[in-house]
Amino acid sequence: MTSTVFWTFGILAMLSALLCITRKNPVASALWLVVTLFSIAALFVLLDAQFLAVLQVLVYAGAIMVLFLFVIMLLNLGRPGPSDIKGPLGLGVAVLLGAALLFLLQPLTRTTLPSAISLPPGSVQALQQQQGIVGSVANPLFGAYLIPFEIASVLLLAAIVGAVVLAKRRL
Amino acid sequence: MLLSPALAFSAVLFTLGVAGVLFRRNVIVIFMCVELMLNAVNLTFVALAQTLGMGGQVFVFFVMAVAAAEAAVGLAIILAVYRHKQSVSLQNMNLLKDG
Numbered sequence: 001m002t003s004t005v006f007w008t009f010g011i012l013a014m015l016s017a018l019l020c021i022t023r024k025n026p027v028a029s030a031l032w033l034v035v036t037l038f039s040i041a042a043l044f045v046l047l048d049a050q051f052l053a054v055l056q057v058l059v060y061a062g063a064i065m066v067l068f069l070f071v072i073m074l075l076n077l078g079r080p081g082p083s084d085i086k087g088p089l090g091l092g093v094a095v096l097l098g099a100a101l102l103f104l105l106q107p108l109t110r111t112t113l114p115s116a117i118s119l120p121p122g123s124v125q126a127l128q129q130q131q132g133i134v135g136s137v138a139n140p141l142f143g144a145y146l147i148p149f150e151i152a153s154v155l156l157l158a159a160i161v162g163a164v165v166l167a168k169r170r171l
Numbered sequence: 172m173l174l175s176p177a178l179a180f181s182a183v184l185f186t187l188g189v190a191g192v193l194f195r196r197n198v199i200v201i202f203m204c205v206e207l208m209l210n211a212v213n214l215t216f217v218a219l220a221q222t223l224g225m226g227g228q229v230f231v232f233f234v235m236a237v238a239a240a241e242a243a244v245g246l247a248i249i250l251a252v253y254r255h256k257q258s259v260s261l262q263n264m265n266l267l268k269d270g
Contacts, residue, residue: 010177021190040210068199109179
C-alpha cells in the first residue's frame with residue numbers, strides 16, 4: 001500500500017518535472033513545478049519527514065513559487081512569443097549529457113548502507129513517538145546544529161539587504 | 172524498503188533539472204530548474220535520514236533556507252538585468268563576450 005502510493009507520487013513528480021522543463025510558456029512551467037514540489041512533499045511524508053513535508057508546501061510551493069510567478073507576470077512573460085528552447089544541436093547535447101549523468105547516478109539505486117552506521121529499522125518512528133514530529137527535528141537543530149542555524153539567519157539577512165539594493169531603481 | 176526507489180526518483184529529478192538548465196534560454200525557467208535540482212537533493216537527504224539519523228532532515232532545513240535566499244537575490248538580479256536589456260534570454264546576456 002505505502003509502496004504503491006510512493007511509486008504513484010514519484011512517477012507524478014517525474015512526469016510533472018518533465019513537463020516543467022519542456023513547456024514553452026514560463027507560467028505553465030512554474031505551475032508544473034508546483035505539482036512536482038507537492039509530489040515531493042508527499043514523498044517526504046512517506047519517508048517519515050512530516051515536518052519537512054509541511055515546510056516544503058509552505059516555503060517552496062507557497063513562498064518561492066509565488067515569488068517566481070510574481071516576477072514572470074511583472075515582466076509580462078506569459079504572452080506567446082518565440083520559443084526559448086534551443087535548436088536540435090542544443091537539445092541533442094542536453095539529452096546526451098542528461099543520459100550520461102543518469103548512467104553515472106544509476107549505481108546509487110543499488111547501494112546498501114553498511115550496517116555499522118545505519119540505525120535499526122523503525123528507530124526514526126520511535127524517536128518521533130518519543131519527542132514529537134517537530135521536536136525530533138528541533139532538538140538536533142537547536143543543539144548540535146545551533147551555530148549553522150545562526151549562520152543561516154545571517155545569510156537570510158544578507159539576502160534581504162541584497163534583494164533591496166538590487167531592486168532599487170538606480171543600481 | 173523505500174530507499175532505493177527514493178534514490179532513483181531523486182536521480183531522475185536531478186537529471187531533468189540539469190537537462191532543463193542545458194536546453195532552455197529563459198533565465199527564469201533555468202532558475203526553476205535549479206530549484207528542481209535542490210529538491211532532488213533534498214529527497215536524497217530525507218531518504219537517507221530514515222536509516223542514518225535525523226541529521227539529514229536538519230540539513231534539508233538549511234537547504235530550504237539557502238534556496239529561499241537564492242530565489243530572492245536571483246530574481247532581484249533578473250529584474251535588474253531586465254531593466255537594462257528588456258529581455259530575459261541568455262542570448263542577450265553577452266556583455267563579457269568578445270565582440
